[in-house]
Amino acid sequence: MVRMSDREARLVDSRHLTQMLIEVAEHAKSDLAEVVAPFDLPVPVARALLVLAEPTPMRELAAQLNWDPSYITGIADQLEDRGLVVRVPGKDRRIKLLEVTAGGRAIRDQVADALMRRAPTAQRLDDTERVQLAHLLERLLGRHPSADPAP
């Protein structure tokens, strides 16, 4: 048997984990692509729609998705062209909030639903595992995960 140093074993592990993480994310994206194809939604447009909960300044949406703010303009245009969101001016008139329309909510819910039906995170993991995964991912993202939510 070939003996590995701890450091080496950790290195291999880490590479393997990274490779798997990328793989999983890529599956997630191609799942999304397949799900949204019938809606004629480009993937980034769908991602933005899925993330938009309440009226959000464009800048903030960019931050949430780790996108350059300039990129949001085009996404917002596409969402607006499809009638899924509207740009509403903020109090500070430089700011524009993206607000999901009723139609947008309808589409978003359909997409979210179809997505859940095939998302491996929903299909292949039980509740315990989902909690575990959330915990680990939060660690990886450098968010200190508060121990446990109140019951």
Added chain:
Amino acid sequence: MVRMSDREARLVDSRHLTQMLIEVAEHAKSDLAEVVAPFDLPVPVARALLVLAEPTPMRELAAQLNWDPSYITGIADQLEDRGLVVRVPGKDRRIKLLEVTAGGRAIRDQVADALMRRAPTAQRLDDTERVQLAHLLERLLGRHPSADPAP
């Protein structure tokens, strides 16, 4: 307090998890980009190099990375131009194996090392957590994870 159905809660969870998975993978990619910049290696070229353990048919490499086989040609070209791999003909003369050169191994090890020094999977998780994560990712990828390796 707003009451959510189980189904709804699971849906939100699953969306959130997917979003985090994508985020983590994107970090991984940009980490890789920064690490390989000094080596003047494009990210996909580096990914291929990191994955190439033993001489591998180009087709097989494509499968390992979930890439279209046609894409490998260009990657292999770049690896060869840099002297990091050579194409060696297989017994079946249609097949070409990519074999990492000594120089390629040197670069690959440097890259892997630099990568480990900043990979969150190496830096922010302990051994137990890495095992947990590997387990979960394997489930997500639909690989049946064998219970536990012999001691």
Added chain:
DNA sequence: TATTGTTATACTCTATAACTATA
């Protein structure tokens, strides 16, 4: 005829830089 790798090309996603309007 089916399979491997190659070529040419086109498409999607995202960032950068320079700009306009408001603060």
Added chain:
DNA sequence: TATAGTTATAGAGTATAACAATA
């Protein structure tokens, strides 16, 4: 002068389709 959004453009990453060589 700093900040929000916009425009135009460029680049990276990847796929598709038609092809040549070998089986």
